Amino acid sequence: MAPRVLISDALSPAAIAIFKERGVEVDFQPALGKDKDRLAAIIGDYDGLAIRSATKVTAGILENAARLRVIGRAGIGVDNVDIPAATARGIIVMNTPFGNSITTAEHAIAMMFALAREIPAADASTQAGKWEKNRFMGVEITGKTLGIVGCGNIGAIVAERALGLKMRVVAYDPFLSPERAMTLGVEKVELDELLARADFITLHTPLTAQTKNILSAENIARARKGVRIINCARGGLVDEAALRAALDSGHVAGAAFDVFVEEPAVRNPLFGHPHVVCTPHLGAATAEAQENVALQVAEQMSDYLTRGAISNAINFPSITAEEAPRLKPFIALAERLGSFAGQLNEAGVRKLVITYEGHVGELKTKALTAAALAGFLRPMLSEVNVVSAPVVAKERGMVIDEVTRAAEGDYDSLISLSVETEGGAFALSGAVFNDAKPRIVEIAGIRAEAEFSPSMIYVSNEDKPGFIGRFATVLGEAGVNIATFALGRDAEGGSAIALVGVDGGVPETVFAHIHALPGVKRVKALKF
Template sequence: MAPKVLVSDKLSETAVQIFRDRGIEVDFMPDLGKDKDRLAQVIGEYDGLAIRSATKVTPKILENAHKLKVIGRAGIGTDNIDKDAASKKGVIVMNTPFGNMITTAEHAIAMMFAVARQIPEASASTHAGKWEKSRFMGVELTGKTLGVIGAGNIGGIVCGRARGLKMKVIAYDPFLSEEKAQKMQIEKVELDDLLKRSDFITLHVPATEQTRGMLNRTALEKTKPGVRIINCARGGLVDEEALADLLKSGHVAGAAFDVFAVEPATENPLFGLPNVVCTPHLGAATTEAQENVALQVAEQMSNYLLTGAVENALNMPSVTAEEAKIMGPWIKLTDHLGRFIGQMTDEPITAINILYDGSAAEMNLDALNCSLIAGIMKQMNPDVNMVSAPLIARERGVKVSTTNQEQSGVFEGYIKVTVVTPNRERSIAGTVFSDGKPRFIQIKGINIEAEIGQHMIYTTNEDVPGIIGTLGQTLGEHGVNIANFTLGRSVSRGDAIAMLYVDEPVPATAVDALKATGKFGQVKPLQFDIA
């Protein structure tokens, strides 16, 4: 059955057509997002939800989203989506961070020009029939120092445009390397240095615990007298009341804000002050940008629903279409490893340690980690998936660690997982053979090459004669047909294990009969998702 997507905001018809052209059923209801009760009623029918900012994806709506796999936001901001609730529900949240980069950067540059030359006030004065030429004395941008806080995608474009205006550009960004700064022909500095040296300051960082209020009163008082501050990034990065005070005192010569701590902003400490330019969150508001993000979100959602490719997800590692093809068998392997551990462990797990060897270590390990953790957690919660599993593990205090190493054995690559509980450790390793099929290759430190089937039974025993016969006879007496039988042992007459792939679920009576023989330390029927 084809996936089904709901578009509940105003996306372009071209974007809607992308879904149809890709074979996805789509319902285009651009005003539905404003009716949260109606949206909650119908959301259960859909695999995907495409939105802009009008639709608010709340826990109540997600409670009814029984089929939903992905939410796509046409734009960068996802404040209208409860991402924790989506993650717990196992729903991927995507945005489109690149579709409006140029538009937002251009808006910041436009705002810088506007505040440098007091264009809005001069325009209003002239419209009013005044000719106040001497009142509006501006400053040139050429030769001035622009301090850019956040030199990533949008900030990087601003840096390039500013250099074209013959400005000296300095940047504060903890993630910016010296090499990248040199390539961009800008100077990397610390925040205090930027505040003291900049004639203009523009912000281009997301709203996080670290960045909210980063330009507070203390930081603003460190700025160069006569500075002008531009914020087209996120509201709340600047203490608006403190900035208003410094504008009134004359320490700050001007400000240009497109975003505010509270939006819609019907009142604000900055409103009504001279040489303060304000726009109603227009950074991405161009025809080109709105079309770009709509087309991008349609492509991203289609790629995920049809191929499993994950692009620009906020609560899940990105996996390209090419990676999805190559990693498919390894994702399946990690699920099997996790399900084995989950079914074998009946104590609280305190830690999960994952070893990637050889070629496995060169893959998208974040995605493999998510799959493995999901496999473990499914025994406790069948609805968990790659999106929700890491969050659930964190909430339960499970520590996850990853180790990479070069090829160390006969296999080109393998994955080994060890879980720690209050009383023991349990480990299993697996690989993918050349036929593309996952195999278990080690359990409890004992080597084995076991094909994985939907129905299996795992036993531990001493390495003594008669074990194979007992297994075969007992299962046969209970109508269980063996498809594949694999044995492993530590040393002769030492610890041994068996993995049997059988055609049907092993009945409890067969398990009890095997235990009653007294030959087995452990008898455990297992189920795996082979589809």
């Protein structure tokens, strides 16, 4: 059955065409996002939800989203999506961080010009019939220092444009490498130095706990007198009340804001000041940007729903369309190894160590680890999946370690899972063979190669003559047909294991009979 996507906000018709071209059914209801009750009533019928800013995806709506696998936000901000609730339900949340980058950068530059030359106030005055030529004394951009807070994708475009305007550019960004700064032609500085040197400050960083009020009252006071501040990024990066006070005192010469702490902004401390320019969150408001983000979100969602590729996800590692086929068998292996360990585990878990040997270590191991965790947790928590598993594990205090190393044994790629519990530790390993089928190759240090079957029996026993015959007899007398039979031992007369794939279910009484056989230490039913 073809996946179905609901579009609950206004998106370009080109996005609808992309979904259809890629085999995805589309239900286009652009006004639905404003009707949360109606959205909650029908969301359970869809695999994907494509939105802009009008739709609010709350935990309450997600409770009804039984089929939903992906939410695609056409734009950067995902403030209107309950990310923790979506993650807990295993729903991928994507945005489109690059589709409106140029448009937003251009708006910041436009706001800087409007602020420098007081264009909005001059326009209003002139159209009111006044000719106040001497009232509006602007400042030149050329030769001034622009301080960029956040030099990522949009900040870098602003820097490029500013350098073309013959400005000096300094940037504060803890993640900006010296090499990248040199390539951009900007000078990397600490925030205090930026505040002391910049004639104009423009913000291009996400709103996080670390960046909230990054221009606080204290930092605004540290800025050089006469600075002009532009914010086209996120409301909350600047203490608006403190900025108004600094404008009133003349310490800040002007401010241009496209974003506000509360939106829609019908009232704001900045409103009404003669040296403030405001626009209603227009950073991405160009025809080109709207077309770009619509096309991008349709492509990303289609790739995920039809090919398993994950791009620009907020809550899961990205997987390209080229990587997805290579990853698929290893994701299956990691999930089944985790499931095997989870079904065997009967004690409190302290730590999981997942080791990737050989070529598999070059793949997206975060995605593989998430699959292993999902498999491990699912026997105890049936609703968990690859998206929610890392969060669930963290909530339960489980320590997760990833190790990658070169191949050391017989396999080009090997995944090993070691589980440390309150009762001890055990480990198992698996590999993907040329037929792309995952196999278990070692359990508790004993080599035993076996494919995963939907229904299996795991037995650990003493290596004594006659065990296999007695074991097979119990199954035969119970009418249980053996599909596969794998054996292994650590030494002659030592510990042995049997891993048996069977057709159909196994009655509980059979396990009691197996456990009663001489030398049996443990018997366990496994489902995959």
